[in-house]
Amino acid sequence: MTIVWWVLGVLVVLAAAFLLVLRKVVGKIVLPGGDRWTPVLETTDDSIQLPITDDTVRPGEYGLWHDGTGHTTVGPVLEVDEAAGTVRRAVVRTSGDVSARVRWSGHVHPDPAAMDVDWAELDLPTPVGPAPAWVIRPGGPAAAPAAAAPAAAAPAPATTWAVHVHGIRTTRVTALRTVPAALEAGWTSIVPSFRGDGEAPWQGRASHLGAREWPDVEAALDHAVANGAGRLVVVGWSMGATITHELLARSAHRDRIAGLVLVSPALDWETTVRSQAGRAGLPGFVVGAALRAMALPLVCRVVGLRSPVDVRALSWLHAPRNLPPTLLIHSSGDTTVPFAVSQEFADAHPGTVTLAVSEPAEHAWERNVDAVWFDTTITTWARSLEHTGTVE
Incomplete structure (x- = not known):
């Protein structure tokens, strides 16, 4: 009888541990991620210098959210210094004081x-x-119409x-x-x-x-x-x-x-989640179990959802x-x-x-x-x- 209870105890512990793993995996799918910050090395009225990263050397326009209030839109790469590990980009527009670090994003318009x-x-x-x-x-x-402008039909x-x-x-x-x-x-x-x-x-x-x-x-x-x-x-x-x-x-x-x-x-979503999990080295059976847990009426709450998601x-x-x-x-x-x-x-x-x-x-x-x-x-x-x- 002692052995039976011991086995049951082990099974309960394993089940609880697996649910915790599933909750963590589901969290990676449905919960917000942490902010990634990029240090600002130097700023002028029309440019900003940042460390070289995969993002900071990308062509095009991007948005930099300041640490606090404000936003900067950056444009073309002006200079890359491989030896120093820096890149300088044009500033298209900015609002607020540029902080010591910024969050890189695709948001070219803050509002x-x-x-x-x-x-x-x-x-x-x-x-x-x-x-x-x-x-x-x-x-x-x-815009308010000019006082002398003749009345016109609204478009x-x-x-x-x-x-x-x-x-x-x-x-x-x-x-x-x-x-x-x-x-x-x-x-x-x-x-x-x-x-x-x-x-x-x-x-x-x-x-x-x-x-x-x-x-x-x-x-x-x-x-x-x-x-x-x-x-x-x-x-x-x-x-x-x-x-x-x-x-x-x-x-x-x-x-x-x-x-x-x-x-x-x-x-x-299944293809998307499995693709990301594969790059992270997560076993396929764990991903499958997490997706099934999300769809079950009671288990979905255990893994952090308010209602099932199939x-x-x-x-x-x-x-x-x-x-x-x-x-x-x-x-x-x-x-x-x-x-x-x-x-x-x-x-x-x-x-x-x-x-x-x-x-x-x-x-x-x-x-x-x-x-x-x-x-x-x-x-x-x-x-x-x-x-x-x-x-x-």
């Missing part, structure tokens, strides 16, 4: 105010409470609205990068926040990969339609593509969704549906979300999905490496939607 556009902020009524969103309208910055409001949906471990500022192309296309943009992103109402630190977040973005569609949107174009960045997947299936406005733009899209149900590959015209922008240089999945998805939907392959870029940095190509790709594709008519 709409930096974009010289007509914008406003509002709170959307989501199921978890008011969530902030930006609305940005075509036509340039808002007709845009009947196509773009809903820009950011991804995991970031905020709506990420999605501002698709707003310039939407404005060029003549669309009004709405850029919502959603639970768990640090701006919308708090519901814990864990992302649910779109399964719980999509109703918050539905509130943005509600607002657009209530304000004259006849057509909707959903623009999903990374995990924003998963939220878009749920909106296509569940939104009350899905018949108005005339097109999709998906950037570095997370089309299949990654297969969220996959674009396992749940084919009638798609509106879709532009998919991705780079084969993405080491976070496998490009091969985007290629597979495009191949499965010829004539509906247009795959635009950018120059080599890390995850969601396709616009950063070539903004002209990125914006032109979207506006050229957008013109094809003009022939689909307006949903009444």
